[in-house]
Amino acid sequence: MAASTNIPLIMRIVSASIPVSTRAGRIIRDILKKGELGIVEKAKNDLQTEADRSAQRCIVASLHKQFPNVAIFGEEQLDPSEKFDPNFLETSSCDEVLTKKCPEFLTDAKDEDVVIWVDPLDGTSEYTQGLLDHVTVLVGIAFKGRAVAGVIYQPYYNYKAGPDSVLGRCIWGIIGVGSYGFSRQKAPKGQNIITTSRAHSDRIVTESVEACKPTSIIRAGGAGHKVLLIIEGKAHAYIFASRGTKKWDTCAPEAVLHALGGKLTDLHGNAMLYSADVQRKNSGGILATVDNHSWYTEKIPEHVKETLPSDPVPDFMKKLEKPLVIPEIKSSSSPVNSPPLESQDSQSEQWFMTKDVKAMFAPNSNSSNSDNGSEISPKKPKPNPES
Numbered sequence: 001m002a003a004s005t006n007i008p009l010i011m012r013i014v015s016a017s018i019p020v021s022t023r024a025g026r027i028i029r030d031i032l033k034k035g036e037l038g039i040v041e042k043a044k045n046d047l048q049t050e051a052d053r054s055a056q057r058c059i060v061a062s063l064h065k066q067f068p069n070v071a072i073f074g075e076e077q078l079d080p081s082e083k084f085d086p087n088f089l090e091t092s093s094c095d096e097v098l099t100k101k102c103p104e105f106l107t108d109a110k111d112e113d114v115v116i117w118v119d120p121l122d123g124t125s126e127y128t129q130g131l132l133d134h135v136t137v138l139v140g141i142a143f144k145g146r147a148v149a150g151v152i153y154q155p156y157y158n159y160k161a162g163p164d165s166v167l168g169r170c171i172w173g174i175i176g177v178g179s180y181g182f183s184r185q186k187a188p189k190g191q192n193i194i195t196t197s198r199a200h201s202d203r204i205v206t207e208s209v210e211a212c213k214p215t216s217i218i219r220a221g222g223a224g225h226k227v228l229l230i231i232e233g234k235a236h237a238y239i240f241a242s243r244g245t246k247k248w249d250t251c252a253p254e255a256v257l258h259a260l261g262g263k264l265t266d267l268h269g270n271a272m273l274y275s276a277d278v279q280r281k282n283s284g285g286i287l288a289t290v291d292n293h294s295w296y297t298e299k300i301p302e303h304v305k306e307t308l309p310s311d312p313v314p315d316f317m318k319k320l321e322k323p324l325v326i327p328e329i330k331s332s333s334s335p336v337n338s339p340p341l342e343s344q345d346s347q348s349e350q351w352f353m354t355k356d357v358k359a360m361f362a363p364n365s366n367s368s369n370s371d372n373g374s375e376i377s378p379k380k381p382k383p384n385p386e387s
């Protein structure tokens with residue numbers, strides 16, 4: 001049953017996104033089982049399957065039905081005339097979320113403050129190659145342009161563990177509430193394990209990883225999966241010196257990581273921006289860590305940073321009132337140790353309030369991009385993201 005509207009919006013969206021992403025995960029498994037993947041090459045090295053399409057239809061239709069005035073952006077551009085099977089609508093909610101107290105800075109979130117970023121199948125390339133634990137479903141929730149909550153469903157979690165194991169798991173997090181659904185582990189002491197892309201690597205990606213002096217490198221698929229490697233202590237940092245990922249790849253993982261005291265930023269250490277009018281590409285690359293974030297940003301070569309500038313600040317952020325500091329999340333409250341690196345981060349996150357939240361829905365003047373994904377936006381700004 002859908003949650004009562006007395007409950008703060010962000011809590012209701014997270015509560016709804018857990019069964020929705022779980023359902024999408026089931027769709028992904030069913031399609032692979034049938035073996036009819038319907039692979040389309042959207043661009044060089046960028047695949048889409050029937051699982052991406054069907055999972056997105058389920059997620060977007062289900063969330064839109066429950067939150068008709070919230071903007072939703074999905075990775076896949078789908079044919080709107082295609083019939084949607086109402087059996088794939090999921091409108092239940094997760095009670096566990098609703099028992100948590102909404103953090104104060106999110107209690108008054110209005111429909112127009114919120115954007116939902118959906119990657120129905122992160123790790124598509126790995127899905128087609130049978131590397132199934134790399135696959136995740138990502139539902140990220142942004143408030144006033146920043147990632148604040150996320151759901152990561154891993155449909156093939158436990159798939160090698162035998163027929164008696166429960167297949168799939170759901171990880172979720174809200175900044176100020178915490179992250180749930182996984183077992184947090186320490187990254188090994190005395191090592192510096194770095195994870196990066198396996199399918200979209202190049203010379204610059206490798207050079208940037210090497211500059212951070214890894215003791216070993218894990219080349220893995222999916223932004224969601226790589227953030228899970230960090231929060232479960234299998235890697236110390238996720239580094240991707242490329243503009244290849246988009247907002248739907250990072251919003252949910254960023255929020256889950258941030259909610260437990262970690263950080264996901266661009267390679268400069270600057271915040272990712274997730275309002276409706278941002279460009280879709282993460283043009284400044286990705287750096288995700290639980291500890292020692294600034295140690296890594298300092299190690300990235302300057303010439304790499306020059307080729308990967310931070311996202312341009314969208315118009316609405318330029319009209320900000322004074323920055324608002326939100327509760328700092330302490331990673332030390334959980335058993336995570338530092339990599340063998342010298343400095344500790346002490347930067348506190350800064351959050352911003354806009355004078356006029358509607359401004360964040362204004363179309364932006366950036367150039368267009370053929371890879372916009374799809375949009376359901378009740379305030380009908382035609383986002384015009386830059387490539």
Ligand SMILES: Nc1ncnc2c1ncn2[C@@H]1O[C@H](COP(=O)(O)O)[C@@H](OP(=O)(O)O)[C@H]1O
Pocket residue numbers: 044045046047075119121122123124125196197198199200201220221222223242243244245246249
């Ligand atoms: N050069 C590139 N071109 C297209 N997509 C890219 C890309 N680099 C990264 N991505 C996308 O970013 C996500 C994480 O990449 P990776 O698995 O290589 O770490 C994947 O999303 P999807 O699997 O949802 O398409 C991947 O397709």
